[in-house]
Amino acid sequence: MKTSKKLSTFFMTGLMIYLLSGCVVRTRPVVVRPAPPAARVEVIPAPPSPRHTWVPGYHRWHRGHYEWRPGYYRRGRRY
Template identity: 40%
Template sequence: MMFSSPVVTSSSRPAFAGLAAALVAATVLSGCVVAPPPRPRTVVVEPPPARAVMVDPAPVVVVAPTAPPAPYVETITVAPSPVHVWVGGFWEWGGGRYVWRPGHWTTPPRPGAVWVPHHWEPGPGGWHMRPGHWAPR
C-alpha cells in the first residue's frame, strides 16, 4: 500500500499563511489584558494635635475690711493616692463676712506642680486675699 502525500498548490499557500497568522495573532492577543489605570488615592493629612497650655486666670482682688480669723486646725486624712496633694482650707470673704472653706485632696494639673496656698495680707482699703494657685516646682 502506498501513501500519497498531500498536494499543496500555490493557490492554497496564501490561505494557509493567512490562517496561520490569524491563529498566532489570536493566541498572542488572548494573553493580553487591558487593565484600567489604578484609581487615584485620597490621602488626608491632619495637622498635629494642639498642645494644651495651662494659664492661671488673672486673680480677682478680694478686699475685706478686717483681718481674717485664725485658720482652723484641720485633720489631714490619708491621701487617696500617691499623686494627690493636700490643698489646705482658708478663709473666704463673701456676703460681708468670712466663711471657712475646708481643705481637700486633689491632683495637680500637670506633673511637678506644687500648691501655693491662699493667704491674706494687709493692703490699701483693708485685707487682700491672694488666691492659692499651682506653680512649677
C-alpha cells in the same frame, strides 16, 4: 503777622481748655475689711493616691463676712 500770632495763641489756648476740661477725677470709696480669723486646725486624712496633694483650708470673704473653706485633696497634673 501780629494778628496771626495772637489768633494762633488764642486758638491753642481754647483747644487746651477744651481738651483738659474732659479730665474728671473721681475718688473711689475705700473699703476696709476686718482681718480674717485665725486658720482652723485641720486633720489631714490619708491621700486617696500618691498623686494627690493636700490643699489647705482658708477663710474667704463672702457677702460681708468670712466663711471657712475646708481643705481638700487635689490630683496632681501630668506633664
